[in-house]
Structures are given as C-alpha cells and as structure tokens.
Amino acid sequence: MSIYLLALFIGIIAGLRAFTAPAAISWAAHAGVLNLQGTPLAFMGAAVTPWIFTVLAVVELVTDQLPKTPSRKVPMQFGTRIVSGALCGACIGAPAGALVAGLVAGVIGAVIGTLGGASARGALARAFGRDLPAALIEDVVAVGGAILIYTAL
Numbered sequence: 001m002s003i004y005l006l007a008l009f010i011g012i013i014a015g016l017r018a019f020t021a022p023a024a025i026s027w028a029a030h031a032g033v034l035n036l037q038g039t040p041l042a043f044m045g046a047a048v049t050p051w052i053f054t055v056l057a058v059v060e061l062v063t064d065q066l067p068k069t070p071s072r073k074v075p076m077q078f079g080t081r082i083v084s085g086a087l088c089g090a091c092i093g094a095p096a097g098a099l100v101a102g103l104v105a106g107v108i109g110a111v112i113g114t115l116g117g118a119s120a121r122g123a124l125a126r127a128f129g130r131d132l133p134a135a136l137i138e139d140v141v142a143v144g145g146a147i148l149i150y151t152a153l
Contacts, residue, residue, distance in 0.1 A: 001152050007092040007105035010149050011085030014106065015072075015113020017142040018080045019060045021088045023053035024146035029091065033153050039094040041087075061139055065132065072114050085110025092153070 014021035022044070028034040029045030036042045043049060063069055070077055089106015090099045117138060124134035 003092055003096050003098060003102060004105050006149055006152060007089035007102040008109040008112075009145065010088040010092060011106035011109020011111075012113035012116075013109075013142055013145045013149065014085035014088055015081050015110040015115070016117045016138055016145075017057065017060055017064070018077075018084045019053055019057040020142045020146050021084055023050065023057040024150045025088045025091045026050040026053045028150050028153050033150065034091060035095050036091060039099065041091050041094050041099075044087075044091055064139070065135055072118055078114055081114045082107055082110045085113070 010021050010025065013024070025034065026044045027050040029036045029041075030047065030050045032045075034045075036045050072078065072081065085106040085108075086103045087106070089109065090103035093099050093102020093105070121131075121134045121138050124137060125131040128134055
C-alpha cells in the first residue's frame with residue numbers, strides 16, 4: 001500500500017483517538033517494522049516511547065467515556081489530533097524520504113478523522129439513544145485500524 005495512503009489512514013486514526021495512532025507508530029518503530037533510524041523522528045523508536053504513548057492511549061480510551069470530556073472539535077482537542085496525525089504521517093513518510101508529504105497526509109487524515117468521527121459517533125449515539133455504545137464502536141475502529149496500519153507497514 002502507498003505510504004501516502006498509510007499516512008492519511010494513520011491521520012484518520014489520530015482524528016478518532018489522538019494517542020492511539022502514535023502508540024501504534026512508536027511500537028512499529030521500536031520493533032523495527034518502521035525504520036526511523038537516522039531521521040529526526042528516531043525518538044519514536046526509543047525503548048520508553050511506545051510505553052508512554054500506550055499509557056496515554058489507554059487513559060484517553062477511558063476518559064473519552066466520561067460525560068465531562070470536551071468535544072474533539074474544541075481548539076485544544078482538535079489541535080492535539082492534528083499534531084498527532086502530522087507526527088504519525090511524518091513517521092510513515094520519513095523512511096522513504098517523504099517526511100513532509102507524510103506529515104501533510106497525516107494532517108489531512110486527522111481533520112477527516114476528527115470531523116468524520118464526530119459526525120459518525122453523533123449519528124450512532126442518536127441511533128442507540130446514548131453515547132456509550134457509539135464510543136465503544138469508535139474505540140474498536142481506532143484500535144483495529146491502528147493494528148491494520150501497523151501490519152501494513
């Protein structure tokens with residue numbers, strides 16, 4: 001699969017769950033599936049990085065279910081997702097010398113994932129009559145999508 005599509009898709013995952021995407025990418029870099037050695041993003045493959053992002057991803061999965069969690073479309077949340085998508089897209093592009101193109105694809109994916117995910121989750125929540133089942137479906141899509149992208153690298 002094209003690195004540009006993978007960068008776009010990991011950006012979409014970042015738009016759904018901001019820390020799931022970098023957790024998957026850092027595990028891929030740490031395992032040597034994604035070679036970031038000699039790039040400015042080599043820190044993603046450090047021994048501690050995947051653990052940090054995994055803890056953040058688990059915390060995000062839990063806090064997303066809380067009623068007081070702010071919308072993903074508020075500036076701080078939206079910005080975090082864009083930065084996450086940019087970082088992950090750049091990581092996918094970097095080994096092929098396409099760091100900037102990967103970054104751009106990751107940002108585009110993050111915007112799609114943020115806005116599309118909010119819309120889909122809202123529709124599912126209305127259909128179910130409550131948000132929890134919709135949130136759990138979104139969690140499965142985000143984690144499952146991240147695993148699929150990891151295996152495609």
